[in-house]
Amino acid sequence: MRVIAGSARRLSLKTIEGLDTRPTTDRIKETLFNMLQNEIPGCRFLDLFAGSGGIGIEALSRGAREAVFVENNPKAISCIQDNLAFTRLDQKAKVIQADVISALSRLEGKSSAFDFIFMDPPYGKEEERRVVHYLTTSSLADSRTVVIVEASMATSFDWVEAEGWQILRIKEYKTNKHIFISKGES
Numbered sequence: 001m002r003v004i005a006g007s008a009r010r011l012s013l014k015t016i017e018g019l020d021t022r023p024t025t026d027r028i029k030e031t032l033f034n035m036l037q038n039e040i041p042g043c044r045f046l047d048l049f050a051g052s053g054g055i056g057i058e059a060l061s062r063g064a065r066e067a068v069f070v071e072n073n074p075k076a077i078s079c080i081q082d083n084l085a086f087t088r089l090d091q092k093a094k095v096i097q098a099d100v101i102s103a104l105s106r107l108e109g110k111s112s113a114f115d116f117i118f119m120d121p122p123y124g125k126e127e128e129r130r131v132v133h134y135l136t137t138s139s140l141a142d143s144r145t146v147v148i149v150e151a152s153m154a155t156s157f158d159w160v161e162a163e164g165w166q167i168l169r170i171k172e173y174k175t176n177k178h179i180f181i182s183k184g185e186s
Contacts, residue, residue, distance in 0.1 A: 001015055006062040007063075007088075028176075028178075035171070043059070045068070048120075049121045056118070057089060064092070067094075068096065101131070104131070108138065115144065115145060118147075120150040124154075124155075132181070152175070152177075153177055165183055
């Protein structure tokens with residue numbers, strides 16, 4: 001796994017051993033950031049279920065003003081911190097070791113809305129639905145925030161509109177997909 005573009009371009013990132021995380025492949029990461037490339041410079045980026053931090057680090061490398069990484073696994077936290085130090089992007093980053101909902105609650109009131117919230121939760125546990133439900137009334141996401149969920153092809157998002165959100169785009173790959181959603185106008 002490596003940084004695709006920007007200030008840390010071509011630098012290899014560490015990942016943790018085992019099946020606790022599923023790092024986004026370089027090809028999928030490149031496709032995702034090609035879609036977002038004009039909106040990343042200067043943005044505030046939140047990387048939930050951050051794993052090794054590859055997505056948030058890519059955002060920082062491409063000019064994001066700030067990235068917040070949320071991960072519960074201590075080994076993954078150490079990996080994120082090592083990767084941030086190696087890429088020299090640690091000054092623009094905040095790393096939180098906590099359950100995602102607890103971390104979001106801690107960020108409330110201390111942070112304005114993020115431009116992008118990316119999450120790659122464990123598949124089949126409906127964590128994405130729990131997070132989106134939380135964000136519905138949160139100040140961390142407003143009508144301009146784009147939430148991007150990496151999910152298995154089998155994951156249904158038929159609940160999104162009932163939560164008051166709208167699907168902006170779906171990008172399918174061979175084994176998974178990215179769903180882009182927003183709150184819509186309030």
